[in-house]
Amino acid sequence: MLQARDVKTVADAKRIVEERGLSHVKVGLFDIDGVMRGKYMSKQKFFSALDDGFAFCDVVLGWDSKDQLYDNVSYTGWATGYPDAPVRILPNSCRDVVDEPKQLIFIAEFAGAAEQVCPRAALRKVIEKAKAMGYEAMAALEYEFFLFDETPDSIREKGYRNLKPITPDFFGYSIIRNSVHAELYQKILAMAELMDFPIEGLHTETGPGVLEAAITYDEAEAAGDKAALFKTFMKVLAQRNNMMATFMAKWSGDYPGQSGHIHLSLKNIADGSAVFFDDNNPHNMSATQHHFVAGQQRLMPELLAMFAPTVNSYSRLIPGFWAPTDATWGVENRTTALRVIPGNSKSQRVELRLGAADANPYLAIAAALGAGLYGIEHKLEPEPQVKGNAYEQIHAAELALPKTLWEAAQKLKQSTAAKLLLGEPFVEHFAATREWEEREFRRHISDWELQRYFEII
Structure with a gap:
């Protein structure tokens, strides 16, 4: 069979x-x-x-x-x-x-x-560019997501307020939690094996009911499929067990947001060798990895809408909540947008920590990979790496990220590099959809506005 x-x-x-x-x-x-x-x-x-x-x-x-x-x-x-x-x-x-x-x-x-505006095709276009340059791109995504003792009906009855997470309080990397809820964890792991998006690591994160799943790395196109299917069927599994899973970038102002970190590396197609690894250089970073990181850093403000595609995404990008606020990089530094992870020929890579869990994985990988290839192609050099707490340091103006989805959409629309990497039809279409998303948000009045202005102003 x-x-x-x-x-x-x-x-x-x-x-x-x-x-x-x-x-x-x-x-x-x-x-x-x-x-x-x-x-x-x-x-x-x-x-x-x-x-x-x-x-x-x-x-x-x-x-x-x-x-x-x-x-x-x-x-x-x-x-x-x-x-x-x-x-x-x-x-x-x-x-x-x-x-x-x-x-x-x-x-x-x-x-x-x-096909010109299809997200999966956009990723394939960038992968084909990598192959033309002699590289095979490898990728893996990590997702944080919250689980609630709720149903699609109950969250609507509650008006999305006072929702009950499956566990209370902050308790990261908890053996108690994953043992008490062992059946749930086993169902998630079994589903991932059955549906061919195997999970390397699954643990509680900091916050009530939040888990993090690290999907096993693969060739970039397959990694996109694995991530997209994981997000879909994690929601299916949760609802079939009378729970709800959310991949919103930030569902509560009281807790950290949900990330969608992207790990990337390149192999030489000719001989399978690791492109980023060079043990003769500091941190084992090859000259090519320097160029790759530089491209990601340079284009990050222009491509932000692809990493942070919703209005809610920008609620996550604030200091002190494990999400970067500028296009910075560092070695093993989790306060920067790009974290270079030194290793051996099998593990040397770069992690883009900017992405949120709400991003379309095909587009997030396409943007992260495409920007890196742009850096290699133009032999760009990164700004000096950040050491220490990036939130407390002043960075160059050109490293500042857009603060709203509308601003990010305008940057994307104007990006010559994005059009070269993804095609002008895709950039125009996707930027327009993000402008729509922002306009839809502006049509609605928030509880905060009513509470602040209704009586007093």
Whole structure:
């Protein structure tokens, strides 16, 4: 019997469906915000789609995370009538589905004109650039997320207030917590193995009900798939167990935000050697790693919208809460935006600590990798590394990060480097979606404003 992770070709995909006697399979793709959209597809339709592709309404690229239609994008909209766009199924993305015995899910991605604004295609474009430069990019993501003893109904009944985390108080790296809740941890780890996004480490973080999962590293495109599926099915697993998982950047002003850290390294395609490792240099940093870090640092303000894509993201980027506020770098320094991790030829890497858990993983990896490649291509040198507490130091003005999503969207729109790396259609489309997100926020009145101004002003 063929196993899901052994499926590589169209023929393999058809064979495993036949062997399992499935009448339907799941097919899903990821929208601009990294939300998985899809459906059950009959075996006959699935086989046809494997051979010739299929069509999916392009509204998936034209609406926000609440299914509200963008009014400021040119790719799709009422003017075009929201037609179907061509989609291809990726046979090698085959996975078993947690809690659905024998069921399979396949990732799809947009083709044709829609490919220009497809998030997964944006990452592939950067990966192809890396290959053209002689590099294979490796990546891994870490996610912090909060778990609550709530349901989709209960959080709405409570108006998203006074929610109950699964555990109280601050207790990072707790053996007590992961032992008391051993069944939950085992379910998460088992799901990750079953669905081929294995977890290297899983532990409590600082805050009530918060966990951190480090997904095992892989080639960059596969790492994007693993991260996107983890976020999706972690929510599924939680809700099937009468809990809720959130990957919001910051759900409460009382607790640290949720990060989505990105670890990156490069291999030489020619011989498989580590590009970043050079034990003749301080911190084992090769000249190429210096250029890579410099590119990430230089372009970080321009690409911030891809790491911090929601209004809520900017509530996390404040001093003292383990999130960087400037485009800084340091060696083993967790107060900087970029943390160089010295190691051996297998472990030398750079961690981008700027990203939040709410980012679309395909776009976050694309931005982090693309910026590094830009640095290599232009032989950039980084600013002097930060030693000590980066929050307490004054940094160069050009290292300052945008303070709002609107400002970040304007930086992205104006970025020549972003257009070179990702294509002008993608940059224009994504920047417009972030402008929409900010405008949607401005249409609403917060509790803070009512409490502050209603009676007194």
